């Protein structure tokens with residue numbers, strides 16, 4: 528058996544998408560595993576966001592598994608990790624995890640994290656073998672129906688700004704994320720939803736000051752799927768007033784999602800982010816999926832009381 532690891536090619540996206548759906552759909556026990564995730568296109572979106580960080584594993588020349596690395600400045604994630612069901616249980620996950628760690632082995636990456644399910648003990652065991660440790664409960668919440676209409680606060684979608692204003696907003700987003708967690712930078716995600724037209728970045732402002740932003744997907748072909756919107760990342764400044772700022776950001780996200788035709792919108796947080804969790808619940812968001820956030824070398828990360836980050840690490 529020969530194993531080859533290399534960046535996933537565009538010509539392989541269809542097959543990679545099939546592996547992803549077969550792996551997760553089989554895990555969920557779906558009658559037709561290929562229906563997993565509906566018309567959302569997580570594999571294509573992750574590949575397009577950073578093609579060099581999309582990992583293909585070939586067994587004897589045949590695509591057998593994939594993994595996708597997200598590089599958010601000082602935060603490095605990977606997933607979804609999938610091995611084609613007929614090829615599972617033969618050790619193929621290990622090289623896919625090792626390759627992700629190799630891509631994240633950069634001086635600026637402080638926190639290496641991942642989301643995994645707690646129902647399958649194999650995955651926590653697998654990641655522990657590679658230095659990850661379960662740190663906190665990761666929760667995905669949803670709001671449905673999505674409240675349309677005008678958000679009370681001033682909000683804008685990045686794509687509606689002039690090129691100069693977009694460049695300014697991008698650097699303000701970078702500054703805000705960095706201020707909340709040193710080196711955190713989701714510029715790649717922001718640019719990717721814009722370029723792929725799979726979503727937009729919702730900006731919350733007070734006067735000219737950026738008070739928060741959320742990188743959102745919506746609709747068919749995005750990471751959300753038809754009739755749905757999903758916050759991949761969102762943040763407001765920490766400290767006093769954080770709850771209120773997050774409430775306004777959620778309102779803005781809902782208004783954007785409704786305009787994008789979504790009836791459901793999702794966002795994630797962690798059990799350490801008490802204020803963020805409570806703000807989501809108070810705004811009518813309900814948990815629909817819970818898993819575990821694992822951190823490499825038990826890095827403390829940003830899952831702490833005073834941090835108002837929304838993230839979906841799946």
Ligand SMILES: CC(C)(COP(=O)(O)OP(=O)(O)OC[C@H]1O[C@@H](n2cnc3c(N)ncnc32)[C@H](O)[C@@H]1OP(=O)(O)O)[C@@H](O)C(=O)NCCC(=O)NCCS
Nearest residue numbers: 550608609610615616617618619620621643648649652653
């Ligand atoms: C999870 C997945 C990627 C693993 O791929 P795989 O090729 O079957 O895994 P491997 O054969 O490389 O085994 C990986 C490790 O899992 C762990 N493991 C396997 N069975 C286990 C069990 N019953 N209990 C605890 N740990 C177990 C072990 O650490 C094992 O490595 P080891 O046998 O060398 O110690 C694959 O099953 C898959 O695609 N599942 C569906 C999608 C999914 O769940 N992805 C991960 C979500 S975060």
